[in-house]
Amino acid sequence: MKIDHSLPLEYSTEENRLKILGFWIFLGAEIMLFATLFAGYFTLANRTGNGPTGAEIFEITPVLIETFLLLASSFTIGLGIHAMRLGNKKAMLTFFAVTLILGLGFLGVEIYDFVVYVHEGAAIQTSAFTSMLLTTLGTHGAHVTVGFFWGLFIILQVRKRGLTPETANKSFIFSLYWHFLDVVWIFIFSFIYMKGMM
């Protein structure tokens, strides 16, 4: 394997560069996936049938907590990658761990939110609006869940194998994924929650 030392570790081999480009293209596909969900949401948002409307079920507090947790985790993973570039394995692992804990907190609040919705009569079968809302949120939540385990595996690998071109590459790609989920959340926050509460 040829290693190019003039580049950051995660870009240093040909294989690593391929993986990063491939992942960006994958994110392009993910954008289309969420764009489709949003298009569906905008179409069905007012089609509430006999069920509640968004304004009736949305609560600002849990949503703000979720937003805060996820934005903070995006920041900490940025710090983690920064530490990785400096070769500081310990700081990197700490920041990654904090990121995952924040992610877990986000998931906890989101699950709590779902339970409340169902109690208020907004289950996934209630109306086109609730089906679409819970599917969109659920898809994002499922991504965060997968991300949690993926991140966990990466922490274990970096701990055991150290910072190699391979592990650095995985960590960097994971950080792209995590930032992406944050961006999607910002759209959910603005166009589902804020718009729905107005």
Place this chain on the structure above:
Amino acid sequence: MDFFDRFAIPHASPAIYASMVAIVLTSVAIVAGLTYFKKWGYLWREWLTTVDHKRIGIMYLLSALLMLFRGGVDAIMMRAQLAAPESKLLDAQHYNEIFTTHGVVMILFMAMPFIIGFMNFVVPLQIGARDVAFPRLNAISFWLFFMGAMLFNISFVVGGSPDAGWTSYFPLAGNEFSESVGTNYYMIAIQIAGIGTLMTGINFMTTILKMRAPGMTLMKMPMFTWSSLITNAIIVFAFPVLTVLLAMGTMDRLFGTQFFTTENGGMDMLWANFFWVWGHPEVYILILPAFGIYSQVISTFARRNLYGYKSMVWSMVIISLLSFLVWVHHFFTMGQGALANSIFSITTMAIAVPTGVKIFNWLLTLWKGKIVITTPMLYSMLFIPLFTIGGVTGVMLGMSAADYQYHNTMFLVAHFHMVIIPGVVFAMLAGLTFYWPKMFGFMLNERIGKLTAWIIAISTLVAFMPMFFTGLDGQARRMYTYSEATGFGPLNMISFVGALGLAAGFVLLVYNVYYSTRYASRDISADPWDARTLEWATHTPVPSYNFAVEPQVSSEEPLWDAKKNGHELFKGEYKEIHMPNNSGVPFIMSSIFFVWGFSFVFSLWIPLILATIGIFACMTHRSFEKDHGHHISVKEIEETEEKLRGA
């Protein structure tokens, strides 16, 4: 026994029992044959675990041919049923199932793997690469496609086939009107194959953008590679829509959500819109690589470079953008206003412009060329006039006001068959004949090949031209019969004859494979067609590493430069080559996906959960695995090259 009742076929018939027996016998024969000839190890080592793009390409092509026959049998049954008025061969339910599976199989499990198979075999060779960017992922793509196709095909004998059309519009496809598990198969089998296709898109975009030989700038890529790049970009942007759509359809059917229902706010038109937001780009996913193959074949056998290279590229880019802006033309009659219809009419007709540019470029290539008629070339020359019929009728359909007359009639059926058969199927047959020697080391017989091409072309006209007329007279599509008084009988009989002709053509194709395998000379050069691009610059059979030395490129026809202008293709010494390792995980994981899909179709929740865990276990394994591939030493390369040069 209640548990097993769900697997029974709701509308069984002798044909279905016969195919059950046939499936069991074939499976037994395959297992027995493999055991008797002690080929299990070979199959596992060389094929099931391979990550080599050439072998994966060949497996795609074989699957596509298999599916072509499955879809072909469906087609013959439909045409036989319609050949005479009030025929009793099939009842309405069977007819519904057959046109549904015919459409899905032909588009998703025949045409898609055919084009992806060619991309796999040809693109890395054409750009001078050793493999695709992510060989392991490529194997996963293939096996997911394969398992999806198998899952879809067993619906015929286990539980019942989907019957709501390949477009599967709701509310027809909802539980109320499609009670059997058939439509579950549709949702889930296509989902599994679709994920594989999406990964192919990512893989090939990365490969083409990053792994070209030195000197091959974007504007020096061979036309098939260009068409593949654009096609894969369309895949990456269109397939996620399908993923979401199928997930929503699955949830409506299995979890009682309200997306496409007719109450509680559900909106059936959302399905139609999303379906065609994916569906129209999908038809361009099929046609663009076919255009790429025609471009290669035409310039090879006109013995000159492709006329209008730049306009070819730009027309494909424009087509790919426009393909996302025309979806409403599939349901002009379904309730949007005049303004929306007019806008989509205009975008639709606009696509004909770049398509026309391509047709004229091919004609001008021929005009200035010294034409050699070989089988691939014959298909290409037959393609131009036949496809034009399909294209012109497409523009007719694109006029929204007039479409009220044509929509959902046989006219539409004739249109899309006249684009897909001359456009895609002819290209696949041309490509198969063209690349056959590179894949298998001998040529297909030219006399039989040309005869096949003529039979298929004439039969296409005989089968589909009458439908334009019955369609204009009002024969609706997807109707299992019609009355004597309509007068559609004679023209439908002609169509049936054409369908038989097509079947004969495909049988002749198989005979050609058999005949040439037995009798064709194995003593052929690496470049038997006197071609122009890099895939012909390496040995036949192609060594696992493709090129011993990385080729140097200075135009879009590097091999031609080397042959005519003294361009030096291979500079430098042998160096150690890094290659990926084989792996059984893609096959195993995809098999678990099959179990997952099957459990989902029949709502078997415990196996579903177990399979889900299995899939994640495979992904976890991949995350922790250390796999650095292996190296081929200089000595080994020298030996291989020596042997191949001698051969």
